[in-house]
Amino acid sequence: MNTTLDIHSFQEKLDKDYNIEPKDVMPDDYRKHLIRQISQHAHSEVIGMQPEGNWISRAPSLRAKQILLAKIQDEGGHGLYLYSACETLGISRDELIEQLHEGKAKYSNIFNYPSLTWADIGAIGWLVDGAAIVNQVSLQRTSFGPYARAMVRICKEESFHQRQGYEIMATMMNGTKEQREMAQDAMNRWWWPSLMMFGPHDSDSPHSGKAFEWKIKLKSNDELRQKFIDKTVQQAEVIGLTIPDAQLKWNEDKQGYDHGEINWDEFKRVINGNGPCNKQRMDHHKKYHAEGAWVREAAAAYAETISKI
């Protein structure tokens, strides 16, 4: 039970912008909110390896293949940082994976879209990782210490991810007509889902209120989305890509772009399990998790043997 005094000191820490550490007293709902958010973030890193893994064997050069392998390896590492941070809140890795498999925990909706061409690898690095970076930079100052520190590490590593994606897009835009069309097609398919990554509009965001009070969240969905759009439009223009939004327009007053309405019906449809790849992503994760059971069993048996020596 949290005593009034404990809550007071929790609140006092938040007020003074001190971080909350795993052994500090915290309200149950704060803990629950963080477990939900950090585990969703961890699952996203791991599930996000699938659309990119799809292109390892078909990367157009050895250079491209090495880079893609290194990037996917990073995503696995990011998943591990985040699972570990989440476990400090008193939940086990097994429970987290179980929640994913039972559909109780989610992962980022963006990974329910397929990677159809090589240009998609460019678009994922540039747009999807670009959007993730905007969110993660803000989370470096989130109130829970282990989460904040994981974000600092992840942000340092993400910078290469976004640049390799943008380099792919720039290279294709300097290529043949077919390559330019392929890059634009990837742009057209990934732009809107990337904007959806920031979540519903502020007026319609179910988890935001408490998250702001607790300083887990520091910037709103719409603020972060705006930041992403404002920096990405210029990057698209420089390499000759068109943003697939007829209503996109510079707004002098707000010193930012106005954009067209996001298709929230699609967002809801995909998040509720009816996107192009939801089933494929989960089936894949479950299959390989089950196939790896013998490794976990062997490790546990070894640990038990060692403990008896």
Place this chain on the structure above:
Amino acid sequence: MDTQLALWEVFIQKKSGGDHTHCGSVHASDSAMALQNARDIYTRRNEGSSIWVIPSQFVTASKAEDADMLFDPADDKIYRHPTFYVMPEGAKQI
């Protein structure tokens, strides 16, 4: 007989939210004494906002002679760094 008590490694977090960084060790008979000693020895000038102590015997360290084997493989993977990539002229905030 050793009268100096067991060795504990001390990690200090400078300010809230930061990493706990190793700063040295102390002798102590239990964790409470280790914390107290660490506080007295390593935080006399506001160096810390939090202290971790762990018995030194539980630290497993890599061997110096293994350093090449462990860390060399990263040397030729310069593509893990953002500076490896050629950015188009004029592109901003990337």
